[in-house]
Amino acid sequence: MTKENDNYDRLVRMLRNSRPDLFRPENIENEVIKRIQSRNQSSGMFSGFIDALFGWVYIGWVRRSLIGVSVLLVAIFVYQQAFIIRQVNNISKQVVIIGSESSSVSSSALDKRLALYRLTVRLSPDREIRISESRLEELLDSYDDLQVKYKDLLRIIEEDPELKSYIENRLKEDKEYKPDI
Amino acid sequence: MVEKELIEECRNGDLHNFRKVVEKSTPLIFTVAFRMLGDEDAAYDIVQDTMVTVWQKLDEIKTAASYKTWVYRIAVNKCYDQLRKQKRQKEERFGEREWEIISNHLSEGGNTELENMENAMIINMLTNRLSPRQKAVFVLSELEGLDSDEIVKITGMTRSLVKANLYYARKNIGQLLKKYL
Numbered sequence: 001m002t003k004e005n006d007n008y009d010r011l012v013r014m015l016r017n018s019r020p021d022l023f024r025p026e027n028i029e030n031e032v033i034k035r036i037q038s039r040n041q042s043s044g045m046f047s048g049f050i051d052a053l054f055g056w057v058y059i060g061w062v063r064r065s066l067i068g069v070s071v072l073l074v075a076i077f078v079y080q081q082a083f084i085i086r087q088v089n090n091i092s093k094q095v096v097i098i099g100s101e102s103s104s105v106s107s108s109a110l111d112k113r114l115a116l117y118r119l120t121v122r123l124s125p126d127r128e129i130r131i132s133e134s135r136l137e138e139l140l141d142s143y144d145d146l147q148v149k150y151k152d153l154l155r156i157i158e159e160d161p162e163l164k165s166y167i168e169n170r171l172k173e174d175k176e177y178k179p180d181i
Numbered sequence: 182m183v184e185k186e187l188i189e190e191c192r193n194g195d196l197h198n199f200r201k202v203v204e205k206s207t208p209l210i211f212t213v214a215f216r217m218l219g220d221e222d223a224a225y226d227i228v229q230d231t232m233v234t235v236w237q238k239l240d241e242i243k244t245a246a247s248y249k250t251w252v253y254r255i256a257v258n259k260c261y262d263q264l265r266k267q268k269r270q271k272e273e274r275f276g277e278r279e280w281e282i283i284s285n286h287l288s289e290g291g292n293t294e295l296e297n298m299e300n301a302m303i304i305n306m307l308t309n310r311l312s313p314r315q316k317a318v319f320v321l322s323e324l325e326g327l328d329s330d331e332i333v334k335i336t337g338m339t340r341s342l343v344k345a346n347l348y349y350a351r352k353n354i355g356q357l358l359k360k361y362l
Contacts, residue, residue, distance in 0.1 A: 010287050015216075016326065018294050020215040020297050032203050032233060036196065
Protein backbone atom coordinates (compact mmCIF):
# COMPACT_ATOMS: atom_id res chain seq x y z
CA MET A 1 0.00 0.00 0.00
CA THR A 2 1.53 3.36 -1.01
CA LYS A 3 1.77 6.36 1.28
CA GLU A 4 -0.84 8.35 -0.68
CA ASN A 5 -3.32 5.48 -0.50
CA ASP A 6 -2.69 5.13 3.19
CA ASN A 7 -3.20 8.87 3.76
CA TYR A 8 -6.31 8.82 1.59
CA ASP A 9 -7.86 5.93 3.54
CA ARG A 10 -7.07 7.48 6.91
CA LEU A 11 -8.41 10.84 5.81
CA VAL A 12 -11.63 9.35 4.46
CA ARG A 13 -12.05 7.28 7.64
CA MET A 14 -11.55 10.40 9.73
CA LEU A 15 -14.12 12.35 7.72
CA ARG A 16 -16.60 9.46 7.74
CA ASN A 17 -16.34 9.13 11.52
CA SER A 18 -16.70 12.85 12.06
CA ARG A 19 -20.34 13.40 11.36
CA PRO A 20 -21.08 17.12 11.51
CA ASP A 21 -22.79 18.23 14.69
CA LEU A 22 -26.31 19.48 14.28
CA PHE A 23 -27.04 22.28 16.73
CA ARG A 24 -30.59 22.96 17.91
CA PRO A 25 -32.43 20.75 15.41
CA GLU A 26 -35.72 22.00 16.88
CA ASN A 27 -34.93 25.39 15.33
CA ILE A 28 -34.85 23.77 11.90
CA GLU A 29 -38.13 21.96 12.61
CA ASN A 30 -39.78 25.21 13.69
CA GLU A 31 -38.41 27.08 10.69
CA VAL A 32 -39.63 24.40 8.26
CA ILE A 33 -43.11 24.32 9.80
CA LYS A 34 -43.23 28.13 9.76
CA ARG A 35 -42.32 28.24 6.08
CA ILE A 36 -44.90 25.63 5.19
CA GLN A 37 -47.57 27.45 7.19
CA SER A 38 -46.77 30.79 5.56
CA ARG A 39 -47.01 29.15 2.13
CA ASN A 40 -50.34 27.60 3.05
CA GLN A 41 -51.50 30.95 4.38
CA SER A 42 -50.57 32.85 1.21
CA SER A 43 -52.38 30.28 -0.95
CA GLY A 44 -55.29 30.54 1.54
CA MET A 45 -55.36 34.33 1.09
CA PHE A 46 -55.64 33.90 -2.66
CA SER A 47 -58.51 31.46 -2.36
CA GLY A 48 -60.16 33.89 0.12
CA PHE A 49 -59.93 36.66 -2.48
CA ILE A 50 -61.54 34.42 -5.10
CA ASP A 51 -64.27 33.48 -2.61
CA ALA A 52 -64.95 37.16 -1.90
CA LEU A 53 -65.34 37.85 -5.62
CA PHE A 54 -67.37 34.85 -6.68
CA GLY A 55 -68.51 33.32 -3.40
CA TRP A 56 -72.05 34.64 -3.82
CA VAL A 57 -72.72 31.99 -6.45
CA TYR A 58 -72.72 29.43 -3.64
CA ILE A 59 -75.68 31.06 -1.87
CA GLY A 60 -78.65 28.71 -2.28
CA TRP A 61 -81.38 31.10 -3.30
CA VAL A 62 -79.05 32.99 -5.68
CA ARG A 63 -78.12 29.74 -7.39
CA ARG A 64 -81.77 28.69 -7.71
CA SER A 65 -82.76 32.11 -9.06
CA LEU A 66 -79.94 32.05 -11.60
CA ILE A 67 -80.97 28.57 -12.73
CA GLY A 68 -84.60 29.74 -13.08
CA VAL A 69 -83.64 32.81 -15.11
CA SER A 70 -81.39 30.69 -17.33
CA VAL A 71 -84.19 28.19 -18.02
CA LEU A 72 -86.60 31.05 -18.78
CA LEU A 73 -84.16 32.66 -21.21
CA VAL A 74 -83.60 29.36 -22.98
CA ALA A 75 -87.39 28.78 -23.23
CA ILE A 76 -87.93 32.28 -24.71
CA PHE A 77 -85.15 31.70 -27.20
CA VAL A 78 -86.58 28.34 -28.29
CA TYR A 79 -90.10 29.81 -28.61
CA GLN A 80 -88.81 32.71 -30.72
CA GLN A 81 -86.91 30.38 -33.00
CA ALA A 82 -89.94 28.14 -33.46
CA PHE A 83 -92.14 31.16 -34.22
CA ILE A 84 -89.66 32.52 -36.79
CA ILE A 85 -89.31 29.13 -38.49
CA ARG A 86 -93.11 28.80 -38.71
CA GLN A 87 -93.44 32.25 -40.28
CA VAL A 88 -90.66 31.53 -42.77
CA ASN A 89 -92.38 28.27 -43.75
CA ASN A 90 -95.71 30.09 -44.29
CA ILE A 91 -94.10 32.73 -46.48
CA SER A 92 -92.15 30.20 -48.51
CA LYS A 93 -95.43 28.36 -49.30
CA GLN A 94 -96.94 31.57 -50.73
CA VAL A 95 -94.23 32.40 -53.29
CA VAL A 96 -95.41 33.22 -56.84
CA ILE A 97 -92.77 33.34 -59.54
CA ILE A 98 -93.34 36.31 -61.80
CA GLY A 99 -90.55 35.85 -64.33
CA SER A 100 -87.52 38.00 -64.80
CA GLU A 101 -89.29 41.29 -64.24
CA SER A 102 -88.98 41.11 -60.49
CA SER A 103 -87.92 44.38 -58.93
CA SER A 104 -88.01 46.30 -55.66
CA VAL A 105 -91.49 47.52 -54.70
CA SER A 106 -93.00 49.98 -52.22
CA SER A 107 -94.76 48.77 -49.07
CA SER A 108 -98.27 49.59 -50.38
CA ALA A 109 -97.58 47.65 -53.59
CA LEU A 110 -96.24 44.82 -51.46
CA ASP A 111 -99.51 44.74 -49.54
CA LYS A 112 -101.39 44.44 -52.80
CA ARG A 113 -99.18 41.64 -53.97
CA LEU A 114 -99.55 39.76 -50.74
CA ALA A 115 -103.29 39.99 -51.05
CA LEU A 116 -103.11 38.66 -54.56
CA TYR A 117 -100.77 35.84 -53.59
CA ARG A 118 -103.17 34.73 -50.90
CA LEU A 119 -105.99 34.85 -53.43
CA THR A 120 -104.12 32.79 -56.01
CA VAL A 121 -103.03 30.21 -53.48
CA ARG A 122 -106.59 29.85 -52.30
CA LEU A 123 -107.87 29.44 -55.83
CA SER A 124 -105.24 27.05 -57.16
CA PRO A 125 -102.78 25.93 -54.46
CA ASP A 126 -100.95 23.35 -56.63
CA ARG A 127 -100.45 25.44 -59.74
CA GLU A 128 -97.60 27.73 -60.63
CA ILE A 129 -98.82 31.02 -62.07
CA ARG A 130 -96.66 33.10 -64.39
CA ILE A 131 -97.63 36.69 -65.02
CA SER A 132 -95.73 39.82 -66.07
CA GLU A 133 -95.23 42.66 -63.60
CA SER A 134 -97.21 45.25 -65.65
CA ARG A 135 -100.21 42.90 -65.92
CA LEU A 136 -99.96 42.20 -62.23
CA GLU A 137 -100.01 45.93 -61.43
CA GLU A 138 -103.07 46.31 -63.61
CA LEU A 139 -104.84 43.45 -61.89
CA LEU A 140 -104.06 44.81 -58.46
CA ASP A 141 -105.33 48.28 -59.36
CA SER A 142 -108.62 46.90 -60.58
CA TYR A 143 -108.87 44.77 -57.42
CA ASP A 144 -108.48 47.95 -55.36
CA ASP A 145 -111.14 49.73 -57.41
CA LEU A 146 -113.54 46.88 -56.85
CA GLN A 147 -112.90 46.96 -53.12
CA VAL A 148 -113.60 50.73 -53.00
CA LYS A 149 -116.75 50.53 -55.15
CA TYR A 150 -118.31 47.55 -53.48
CA LYS A 151 -117.06 47.90 -49.92
CA ASP A 152 -120.61 48.26 -48.64
CA LEU A 153 -121.98 45.46 -50.74
CA LEU A 154 -121.54 42.68 -48.16
CA ARG A 155 -123.01 44.84 -45.43
CA ILE A 156 -126.10 45.62 -47.57
CA ILE A 157 -126.57 41.95 -48.39
CA GLU A 158 -126.28 40.94 -44.72
CA GLU A 159 -128.76 43.55 -43.63
CA ASP A 160 -131.39 42.54 -46.21
CA PRO A 161 -132.49 38.89 -45.65
CA GLU A 162 -134.49 38.84 -48.87
CA LEU A 163 -131.55 39.95 -50.95
CA LYS A 164 -129.30 37.53 -49.09
CA SER A 165 -131.49 34.51 -49.81
CA TYR A 166 -131.77 35.58 -53.45
CA ILE A 167 -127.99 35.76 -53.85
CA GLU A 168 -127.50 32.46 -52.07
CA ASN A 169 -129.93 30.79 -54.42
CA ARG A 170 -128.14 32.25 -57.44
CA LEU A 171 -124.78 31.08 -56.18
CA LYS A 172 -126.20 27.62 -55.62
CA GLU A 173 -127.54 27.51 -59.14
CA ASP A 174 -124.14 28.66 -60.48
CA LYS A 175 -122.40 25.86 -58.63
CA GLU A 176 -124.74 23.24 -60.00
CA TYR A 177 -124.28 24.49 -63.54
CA LYS A 178 -120.84 23.45 -64.75
CA PRO A 179 -120.42 23.91 -68.48
CA ASP A 180 -117.84 21.83 -70.38
CA ILE A 181 -114.86 24.00 -71.22
CA MET B 182 -36.44 5.48 8.42
CA VAL B 183 -39.90 7.04 8.06
CA GLU B 184 -42.95 4.83 8.48
CA LYS B 185 -45.63 4.46 5.83
CA GLU B 186 -48.37 5.53 8.27
CA LEU B 187 -46.50 8.73 9.07
CA ILE B 188 -46.22 9.60 5.37
CA GLU B 189 -49.93 8.87 4.88
CA GLU B 190 -50.84 11.20 7.74
CA CYS B 191 -48.65 13.93 6.28
CA ARG B 192 -50.28 13.51 2.88
CA ASN B 193 -53.56 14.38 4.57
CA GLY B 194 -52.05 17.71 5.64
CA ASP B 195 -51.04 16.72 9.17
CA LEU B 196 -48.25 19.17 10.06
CA HIS B 197 -47.83 17.73 13.55
CA ASN B 198 -46.75 14.40 12.07
CA PHE B 199 -44.65 16.15 9.46
CA ARG B 200 -42.63 17.62 12.33
CA LYS B 201 -41.67 14.02 13.19
CA VAL B 202 -40.63 13.44 9.58
CA VAL B 203 -38.47 16.57 9.73
CA GLU B 204 -36.95 15.40 13.01
CA LYS B 205 -36.01 12.02 11.51
CA SER B 206 -34.78 13.40 8.18
CA THR B 207 -32.80 16.42 9.32
CA PRO B 208 -29.57 14.63 10.44
CA LEU B 209 -29.34 12.74 7.16
CA ILE B 210 -29.89 15.81 4.98
CA PHE B 211 -27.69 18.03 7.11
CA THR B 212 -24.77 15.60 6.95
CA VAL B 213 -24.84 15.14 3.20
CA ALA B 214 -25.36 18.88 2.56
CA PHE B 215 -22.58 19.80 4.97
CA ARG B 216 -20.20 17.35 3.33
CA MET B 217 -21.07 18.47 -0.18
CA LEU B 218 -20.98 22.20 0.51
CA GLY B 219 -18.45 22.39 3.32
CA ASP B 220 -20.52 25.15 4.89
CA GLU B 221 -22.67 24.82 8.02
CA ASP B 222 -25.07 27.71 7.29
CA ALA B 223 -25.58 26.62 3.71
CA ALA B 224 -26.28 23.09 4.96
CA TYR B 225 -28.98 24.40 7.32
CA ASP B 226 -30.58 26.23 4.40
CA ILE B 227 -30.49 23.06 2.30
CA VAL B 228 -32.21 21.13 5.09
CA GLN B 229 -35.03 23.67 5.24
CA ASP B 230 -35.44 23.89 1.47
CA THR B 231 -35.40 20.12 1.15
CA MET B 232 -38.03 19.59 3.83
CA VAL B 233 -40.32 22.22 2.31
CA THR B 234 -39.96 20.45 -1.05
CA VAL B 235 -40.66 17.10 0.64
CA TRP B 236 -43.90 18.54 2.06
CA GLN B 237 -44.93 19.84 -1.36
CA LYS B 238 -44.14 16.57 -3.15
CA LEU B 239 -45.31 14.03 -0.58
CA ASP B 240 -47.62 12.49 -3.18
CA GLU B 241 -44.61 11.43 -5.25
CA ILE B 242 -43.36 8.98 -2.59
CA LYS B 243 -44.23 5.50 -3.81
CA THR B 244 -43.12 3.46 -0.81
CA ALA B 245 -41.81 4.25 2.64
CA ALA B 246 -38.72 2.19 1.79
CA SER B 247 -37.79 4.52 -1.04
CA TYR B 248 -38.15 7.63 1.15
CA LYS B 249 -34.47 7.80 2.08
CA THR B 250 -33.26 7.66 -1.53
CA TRP B 251 -35.91 10.19 -2.55
CA VAL B 252 -34.87 12.66 0.16
CA TYR B 253 -31.21 12.19 -0.72
CA ARG B 254 -32.02 12.98 -4.35
CA ILE B 255 -33.81 16.22 -3.46
CA ALA B 256 -31.01 17.30 -1.15
CA VAL B 257 -28.25 16.44 -3.64
CA ASN B 258 -30.02 18.37 -6.41
CA LYS B 259 -30.29 21.40 -4.15
CA CYS B 260 -26.60 21.06 -3.32
CA TYR B 261 -25.79 20.98 -7.05
CA ASP B 262 -27.61 24.31 -7.45
CA GLN B 263 -25.77 25.76 -4.47
CA LEU B 264 -22.40 24.56 -5.77
CA ARG B 265 -23.03 26.22 -9.13
CA LYS B 266 -23.73 29.49 -7.33
CA GLN B 267 -20.64 29.09 -5.11
CA LYS B 268 -18.47 28.35 -8.12
CA ARG B 269 -19.37 31.73 -9.54
CA GLN B 270 -18.94 33.51 -6.22
CA LYS B 271 -15.64 32.26 -4.83
CA GLU B 272 -12.56 30.25 -5.63
CA GLU B 273 -11.02 29.22 -2.30
CA ARG B 274 -7.28 29.04 -1.77
CA PHE B 275 -5.62 27.00 0.99
CA GLY B 276 -2.13 27.46 2.39
CA GLU B 277 0.55 25.56 4.30
CA ARG B 278 -1.15 26.08 7.66
CA GLU B 279 -4.31 24.20 6.68
CA TRP B 280 -2.36 21.24 5.28
CA GLU B 281 -0.36 21.15 8.50
CA ILE B 282 -3.59 20.66 10.46
CA ILE B 283 -4.50 17.68 8.27
CA SER B 284 -1.02 16.27 8.62
CA ASN B 285 -1.25 16.49 12.41
CA HIS B 286 -4.58 14.67 12.46
CA LEU B 287 -3.26 11.90 10.22
CA SER B 288 -0.18 11.46 12.35
CA GLU B 289 -2.52 10.83 15.29
CA GLY B 290 -3.90 7.82 13.38
CA GLY B 291 -6.88 9.47 11.71
CA ASN B 292 -9.21 8.57 14.55
CA THR B 293 -9.82 12.15 15.63
CA GLU B 294 -13.38 13.44 15.89
CA LEU B 295 -13.34 16.69 13.95
CA GLU B 296 -15.28 19.74 14.92
CA ASN B 297 -17.57 21.27 12.33
CA MET B 298 -15.17 24.04 11.35
CA GLU B 299 -12.22 21.70 10.84
CA ASN B 300 -14.40 19.16 9.16
CA ALA B 301 -15.67 21.78 6.70
CA MET B 302 -12.20 23.09 6.04
CA ILE B 303 -10.76 19.65 5.25
CA ILE B 304 -13.68 18.76 2.97
CA ASN B 305 -13.29 22.05 1.15
CA MET B 306 -9.55 21.54 0.76
CA LEU B 307 -9.98 18.07 -0.66
CA THR B 308 -12.98 18.69 -2.90
CA ASN B 309 -12.39 22.27 -3.97
CA ARG B 310 -11.29 21.28 -7.45
CA LEU B 311 -13.84 18.52 -7.96
CA SER B 312 -16.82 18.99 -10.23
CA PRO B 313 -20.25 18.92 -8.53
CA ARG B 314 -20.81 15.38 -9.85
CA GLN B 315 -17.45 14.13 -8.60
CA LYS B 316 -18.11 15.77 -5.27
CA ALA B 317 -21.56 14.16 -5.00
CA VAL B 318 -20.24 10.69 -5.85
CA PHE B 319 -17.29 11.08 -3.47
CA VAL B 320 -19.51 12.17 -0.57
CA LEU B 321 -22.20 9.57 -1.17
CA SER B 322 -19.82 6.68 -1.75
CA GLU B 323 -16.83 7.39 0.48
CA LEU B 324 -18.34 9.39 3.34
CA GLU B 325 -21.98 8.28 3.45
CA GLY B 326 -21.06 4.68 2.57
CA LEU B 327 -23.82 4.15 -0.01
CA ASP B 328 -23.50 1.43 -2.65
CA SER B 329 -23.40 2.19 -6.36
CA ASP B 330 -27.06 1.18 -6.93
CA GLU B 331 -28.23 3.77 -4.43
CA ILE B 332 -25.92 6.41 -5.91
CA VAL B 333 -27.31 5.68 -9.39
CA LYS B 334 -30.84 6.25 -8.07
CA ILE B 335 -29.94 9.41 -6.18
CA THR B 336 -27.81 11.15 -8.79
CA GLY B 337 -29.54 9.85 -11.92
CA MET B 338 -26.17 8.95 -13.42
CA THR B 339 -25.41 5.63 -15.09
CA ARG B 340 -23.40 3.07 -13.16
CA SER B 341 -20.34 3.59 -15.37
CA LEU B 342 -20.54 7.36 -14.92
CA VAL B 343 -20.68 6.91 -11.16
CA LYS B 344 -17.57 4.73 -11.30
CA ALA B 345 -15.77 7.19 -13.56
CA ASN B 346 -16.60 10.15 -11.35
CA LEU B 347 -15.49 8.29 -8.25
CA TYR B 348 -12.22 7.31 -9.97
CA TYR B 349 -11.44 10.92 -10.91
CA ALA B 350 -12.43 12.20 -7.47
CA ARG B 351 -10.06 9.72 -5.78
CA LYS B 352 -7.30 10.49 -8.24
CA ASN B 353 -7.68 14.24 -7.73
CA ILE B 354 -7.64 13.97 -3.95
CA GLY B 355 -4.71 11.50 -4.11
CA GLN B 356 -2.69 14.01 -6.13
CA LEU B 357 -3.38 16.73 -3.55
CA LEU B 358 -2.28 14.47 -0.69
CA LYS B 359 0.86 13.51 -2.57
CA LYS B 360 1.67 17.14 -3.20
CA TYR B 361 1.05 18.56 0.26
CA LEU B 362 1.60 15.70 2.72
